[in-house]
Amino acid sequence: MKVTFWLLDINSETTNDATELWLWGIDEKGNRVLVVDRSFVEYFYAVVAEDFEPSKVAEEIREIHGAATVKLEVAERKLFGKPVQTVKVYCRNPAEKAKFARALRNLEGIKDCLEDDIRLSMRYLIDNNVVPCAWHEVDADEEESAQCTRADKIYAAKSPPRLLEKSDVPSLRTLSFHMTCYSREGAPKPDRNPVIIISTVASTGEERQFLPNTDNNDKSLIQEFVAYVQKLDPDIIAGYGTNTLDWNYLRERCRTLGIKLDIDRACTEPHTSVYGHVSLTGMANIDIADFADQFPEVKVKTFRNLAEHLGVAKTAESPVIEDVDFADYWDDKHKRTALKQFSMDSACSVKGMIELLLDFAMQFSSLVSLPLDHVMTAAVGFRVEWFLIKHAQKIGELIPKRVEQPYRPYAGGLVLKPQAGLHENIAVLDFKSMYPNIMIAYNLSPDTYVSPKEQEPASGVFTAPEVKHKFRKAPPGFYKEILTYLIGVRSEIRDKMKTLNPESVEYRVLDARQKAVKVITNAAYGYAGWIGARWYIKPVAEAASAWGRHTIQTAISMAEKAGLKVVYGDTDSLFVTYDEKKTRELEKEIEKELGLDVEREVYVRIFFTEAKKRYAGLRKDGSLDIVGLEVIRGDWAEVAKKVQEHVLEIILKEKSSQKAVSYVQSVVDELKLRKVPFRDLIIWKTLTKPVEEYAVKASHVEAAKALKSRGWRLAVGDKVGYIISTGEGKLYDRAKPHVFATIDDADVDYYVSKQVVPAAARVLEFFGVTEEDLLKIAARKEQAAKSLMEFMK
């Protein structure tokens, strides 16, 4: 019979002589189905050395390793664009594949073995064009479940499923959860500290809270949670930080308690898998923390900050309860309710976030073919790579191995020195998708590179400026094909979106898709220059940036010839004096001569410092565009950022440095009297390595040590918030974690002289106001106030 299903998850089960692919999905009636395909045979490629006859090599493999092979096929493939002869070796024992490939590498006539490092489930998806988060049709027979499987129906596939053109998403059951543990001895440890609350919210809105029945006995709590998950049978389980914390904790805790964390659809326990995601067989475990890097404007990526940014924080004004305070709240009868509420609110926020973010994850998953539970956990480089692998397979390009490479930097984009000061009426011309378009225009690709040793192909070559790397003109390389496809698809999607109601489900799904497409398109250049890339060929990235520099330089000449003054530029943008007619002509010329679309934005007024990458522009609608300055940096105290922002506003809108100076003074006065919110004094910095590994002492590291000694759990990548307190010694001696400090501890002189005044002076020094001026004025006022006080006495 024909079964139509939407693919949610895939896993493989291998024994010594059998391979099963388990495809978990949802059919059109809403049944949760498992389709088992037993037809797949694992294989790898043996690349035949030059001057060897592939059929002879195959014959030899058969003679020596006949028992280990199911069959052997001679096949022509490409490797970095060059034709190679291979023997495709199908393995009898899937578990021995890598070992078998290693043995064959030593065989005479075999240069290398490839693709033995591709995981079975991915291999299956790629080879059969089976796509996660997409609909398929399969010819299959229903069968009885032999093992523990929580599926409404189980089928045995007669052949691999076929992808269907059907873009809707079935209705999914989602469970969002939040877990709280109890510890009086620092960070909770699963071998000794219990779970005290698990709050869950289902997509139906059903809320549940699991609590210990007698104090601090969590065995029944977890058992009830497990039973509930089994009963609800969700397709998606979402939480925050769950890949790194919650699942491991639960798993370990269950081991300690002697119970089974039996919640997935194959009656197995959660297990950590590739890219550090935790896999729940048959369902998709999603960690909202993996989405955080999409929101660079959220500087301190706590669960609460992200929820607030997305507008889904349950009760915006209720206090955040820190992990270390959980025990106190739990033990205090009056505060326990607040803790329970906090936990439930958190679960609700998770639900709110997953509702906003799931579309994007599903579109990403289907675009690059990584299963839904891995795709957001995998770094961008790997998402790009899987997309490439999928295409490579289609064109017979072998998937190279990742090889360790020494890091060799190369020249990147060109940045012009800005004309410091205020400018009126400036147009910014941006070359749209410059790197992807350059890669398309000059056919830059790992498989089109012509090394100096090689003969030039008949098609002729494009030679990159400065670096002189050569790329064949034809036929198109696989980057060109992919990028052309991606750019085309994105514009198709955007055209279609224009015909839809922005509130509609379809619009939302398409918007998620075009975002995913954009990410892959923009990351292709970076991927090409990444030493960890399977298809790393430095000249590809180096040529792209060389052509980029050439492009912007050409555009500068054009602008100058047209009588437009260039005041700044960075990589793919030019800031020119705006003249409606001349600018339009320049844009046309760039589009015609350089083949790049130009996007224009006009600033009424713009301010440049002497430094590159730091400026602020005033748009027509009155809004400010602040770039690179302290205002948008996460490692400056809010008090300084607010002052600088307001100074910029006064300068850009009113051009009054006098007014700006008196504003700065007023804040300095308030700061000296500690009349500013305490949180505006907190400085946040990321721990980029374990605290022991720092070569020099630093404030945030000292603050981190203090936190750790008081039970805080801190990992690399976490942000530490501290203030500079009064007292003796270096700054790092006076850094206090913000949670241990009050405004009375703050060294206001530090905040005046090292935060507020420098941030303000960064702008005001172009108007003749120095740091000393700002400090002096403040000091003089202070002196005057003191004198007055004396007098009053």
Place this chain on the structure above:
DNA sequence: GCGTTCAATGTACCT
């Protein structure tokens, strides 16, 4: 011994 100078360290940003 003490203040100054400057390279090294560290973080976060821009395109």
Place this chain on the structure above:
DNA sequence: ACAGGTACATTGAACGCG
């Protein structure tokens, strides 16, 4: 675990002076 280009604060050792 996508790239290079850039600004800036702080530390800490080297340096210069007396």
